[in-house]
Amino acid sequence: EAGVTQFPSHSVIEKGQTVTLRCDPISGHDNLYWYRRVMGKEIKFLLHFVKESKQDESGMPNNRFLAERTGGTYSTLKVQPAELEDSGVYFCASSQISPAGLLRGETQYFGPGTRLLVL
């Protein structure tokens, strides 16, 4: 079974440009998460999809970030316009929706990340 995949693996862009990151979750996983680690900091949550709906977007830093998950399969995260402080590693994770009463057993499976550098 394929794991979570992310594209591209690396991206170098100039300040003010637009970048779109893609995440393909594990097949059948309804939960999809975006996280990021900026230089020297811990990994921080950005947002959570359940199928195509945004369940929690409390971690999105500002309106330059737009996440979509049309059709409830893959997801994209667009940064427009990119700023220097957006540089970091963007991780995607997915998980199964657990049956009722088993929510605590949910493991999030992470992709390899996209390394974004804004110059």
Place this chain on the structure above:
Amino acid sequence: KQEVTQIPAALSVPEGENLVLNCSFTDSAIYNLQWFRQDPGKGLTSLLLIQSSQREQTSGRLNASLDKSSGRSTLYIAASQPGDSATYLCAVRGLDTGRRALTFGSGTRLQVQP
């Protein structure tokens, strides 16, 4: 607001040693705690997940314990090997059923010397 701290930030040990990595969290109202491993330039690999009702979980040479009331977890690695060299991260999920976000610590960078 949940905060997760991992001590030490870095650790270097000779091969064969048993070692303990520590994780503490400020809010004991958690659903579960997950330990991850991250290799340089790679993603996160889930090692162990401890549910809030559990005290420990074991997988091979790894044993993770959870003391929810004191806000602590430890990851015990027995008979360490050079292949265990990586950054180890712990993350907690809160009780809010509407939020499944994980809160991460900053990690412990482990180097096992052959």
